[in-house]
Amino acid sequence: xxxxxxxxxxxxxxxxxxxxxxxxxxxxxIAEIGPQAGLLSRYPQDERLDAGGQYVMPGNICAHTHxxxxxxxxxxxxxxAPKDFPEILExxxxxxxxxxxxxxxxxxxxxxxxxxxxxxxxxLIDHHASPNAIEGSLDAIAEVVDRSGxxxxxxxxxxxxxxxxxxxxxxxxxxxFIQEQSRRGSARLGAMxxxxxxxxxxxxxxxxxxxAIPPEVGFHIHAAEHEVDxxxxxxxxxxxxxxxxxxxxxxxxxxxxxxxxxxxxxESELLAESGTWVTHQPRSNMNNGVGVADVxxxxxxxxxxxxxxxxxxxxxxxxxxxxxxxxxxxxxxxRRMNGMDVVAMAVHNNAALAGQFFPQGPLGVIQPxxxxxxxxxxxxxxxxxxxGNLPWHIIFGFHESMxxxxxxxxxxxxxxxxxxxxxxxxxxxxxxxxxxGVWERYNAQF
Ligand SMILES: [Zn+2]
Numbered sequence: 001x002x003x004x005x006x007x008x009x010x011x012x013x014x015x016x017x018x019x020x021x022x023x024x025x026x027x028x029x030i031a032e033i034g035p036q037a038g039l040l041s042r043y044p045q046d047e048r049l050d051a052g053g054q055y056v057m058p059g060n061i062c063a064h065t066h067x068x069x070x071x072x073x074x075x076x077x078x079x080x081a082p083k084d085f086p087e088i089l090e091x092x093x094x095x096x097x098x099x100x101x102x103x104x105x106x107x108x109x110x111x112x113x114x115x116x117x118x119x120x121x122x123x124l125i126d127h128h129a130s131p132n133a134i135e136g137s138l139d140a141i142a143e144v145v146d147r148s149g150x151x152x153x154x155x156x157x158x159x160x161x162x163x164x165x166x167x168x169x170x171x172x173x174x175x176x177f178i179q180e181q182s183r184r185g186s187a188r189l190g191a192m193x194x195x196x197x198x199x200x201x202x203x204x205x206x207x208x209x210x211x212a213i214p215p216e217v218g219f220h221i222h223a224a225e226h227e228v229d230x231x232x233x234x235x236x237x238x239x240x241x242x243x244x245x246x247x248x249x250x251x252x253x254x255x256x257x258x259x260x261x262x263x264x265x266x267e268s269e270l271l272a273e274s275g276t277w278v279t280h281q282p283r284s285n286m287n288n289g290v291g292v293a294d295v296x297x298x299x300x301x302x303x304x305x306x307x308x309x310x311x312x313x314x315x316x317x318x319x320x321x322x323x324x325x326x327x328x329x330x331x332x333x334x335r336r337m338n339g340m341d342v343v344a345m346a347v348h349n350n351a352a353l354a355g356q357f358f359p360q361g362p363l364g365v366i367q368p369x370x371x372x373x374x375x376x377x378x379x380x381x382x383x384x385x386x387x388g389n390l391p392w393h394i395i396f397g398f399h400e401s402m403x404x405x406x407x408x409x410x411x412x413x414x415x416x417x418x419x420x421x422x423x424x425x426x427x428x429x430x431x432x433x434x435x436x437g438v439w440e441r442y443n444a445q446f
Contacts, residue, residue: 001025001410002043004036006051006376010366011058011347015387018366023056025372028187028409029361032368049405049412051376058364059122059373059406060316061350064220064258064279064308067126067141068100069093070108070431071438072311078446085226085290094161099441100130105137107431109144114422116150116314117413120375120403123151123354123363124314125256127194127220131162134169138177142189149413149421151373153357155194155220158209160202167205170194171212178217188409190357192256197222198241199232206248218254221245224267225259226290242267251276254356258308261285261293268294272301277353280345282322284310292330295323296341306353307346315400320346324395339391376405 003025008018022039024032024046032039072092082088100108105128116124130137138154145152154177158170174193181191193213195201198221201209213219223241224230233241242263245251253275260271260278271278280295295305307319320342327337351364362370379402385393406414413421 002039002046002048003056003374004040004048004050005053006056007053008033008366009055009057009387009390011351012365012367013348015390017055017385017387017390023366023374025407025410028372028411030366030368030370030372033366049415051405054404055377055379056366057375057377058347058351058366058370059375059408060120060314060346061354061364062116062121062124062309062314062316063277063306063350063353064256064281064310065112065124065126065314066128066311067109067112068097068105068128068130069311070111071100071104071435071442072096075439075442078443085288086228088288095442095445096438097129098131098162098445099438100133101437102130102133102137102140104434104438105130105133106140106144107427107434109141110148110422110427111431112314113144113148113150114419114424114427117148117406117419117422118403118417118424119313119315119400120377120406121150121314121316122373122375122406122408123153123358125153125192125220125308125354127155127157127222127258129157129159129196131159131166134166134173135176136173138173138191139180142177142186145189146186147421149188149408149411151188151190151354151358151408153190153192153354155192157194157196158205159196159200160205161196161200167201171209175212178214182214187358187360191217192220192254193217195219195221195250197225197229198244199229203237203244203248206245206250210249216254218252218256219250220256220258221250222258223260224262225285226288227262230262240264240267242270246270246274256306256353258310259285259290259293260298261291268298268301268303271298272303275304277304277306277349279306279308280323281308281310281312281319282326283312283319286322286326292326295345296327296336299341299344304349304352305345306349307342316346317394317398317400321395339395342395343391372407372410374405374407375403378402378404
């Protein structure tokens with residue numbers, strides 16, 4: 001396939017915006033980039049996709065999400081509003097994930113992947129929980145991922161909060177899916193080993209998981225999202241959360257720690273020394289009122305910080321904007337969280353993290369040999385747009401509704417805003433049919 005008449009944002013370092021160049025895709029990779037006339041004559045038989053002057057960019061990547069959160073939208077929490085994060089877990093997330101059956105798991109993945117494709121998010125790292133439908137849940141999600149055409153990395157959140165049987169079932173589901181994945185070798189699916197959070201896993205469970213995980217696989221865990229995680233860890237082990245995870249062998253260059261808000265200086269160093277990935281979810285953190293991760297300090301220490309949605313809509317530029325604004329008001333200093341810091345997280349670090357799972361070629365850049373995960377953006381700047389000022393055009397001017405085409409591994413998933421692999425109306429209608437049952441089972445727990 002040939003993409004013509006686009007302005008190509010390469011997101012290389014340094015960034016380039018190429019005009020008058022076409023892009024040839026073959027076998028899911030960017031085969032060649034060059035002057036349009038030359039490529040048109042060299043690839044006369046190739047299907048052509050005319051970008052019509054739009055920006056053509058690498059697809060957005062989400063470093064941490066929860067597809068199963070789809071049924072939270074519009075849900076009324078009974079009784080007084082939760083006053084803090086532990087109450088949000090107890091009154092919202094835990095009864096909601098216990099209400100999910102396998103059909104609901106599948107439907108929530110469908111809803112979230114429609115949302116991702118529409119909004120130009122082409123790769124996602126999911127963290128799944130459905131305590132009453134554990135075995136096979138990752139396969140159910142993988143089937144939807146496969147059908148949708150996006151890239152995704154999946155895992156199951158192991159926790160002790162549903163008893164030892166629940167913990168064991170979560171461990172088995174991770175291991176089963178990891179083995180299945182390495183046997184199946186799908187180019188668009190990856191596997192991690194999920195752990196819910198430090199506060200819901202005992203040392204014994206952590207040790208079982210560490211002993212069971214294959215060496216090439218990493219853990220994906222929430223940590224220090226709220227101070228309760230630190231106090232729980234101190235009470236359980238006498239150590240702060242990251243010290244405890246370090247001691248138990250959970251950290252490392254393949255592991256993801258989501259949030260890392262309430263950590264101290266030594267914990268930050270441990271994350272840096274171990275090469276652990278940290279994900280930042282500013283919309284979720286603001287919504288839960290849990291605080292702000294000191295992302296700038298973590299990045300100065302060399303921690304690779306990435307950007308995720310935590311189950312919010314997969315509108316990554318919304319997350320960019322929130323990160324950009326949040327750190328300014330938090331520090332009461334408009335110089336904080338420079339646009340390039342947001343790019344470091346959302347573009348370069350997200351691509352490096354997700355790229356570990358898809359080694360067929362570089363991810364998140366437009367260059368020969370890179371994975372052909374691309375979006376078209378219908379944006380008409382009224383001031384000069386350059387490779388250097390693009391971050392500020394994105395933060396102040398771009399919107400996910402401007403995404404008109406989404407391509408993953410060279411396959412067009414959305415063209416002229418028409419979804420080609422998923423039927424949005426049918427997906428939403430099916431999810432709405434299941435929603436009353438989910439909400440009824442949720443409400444029955446109060
Ligand atoms: Zn999360």
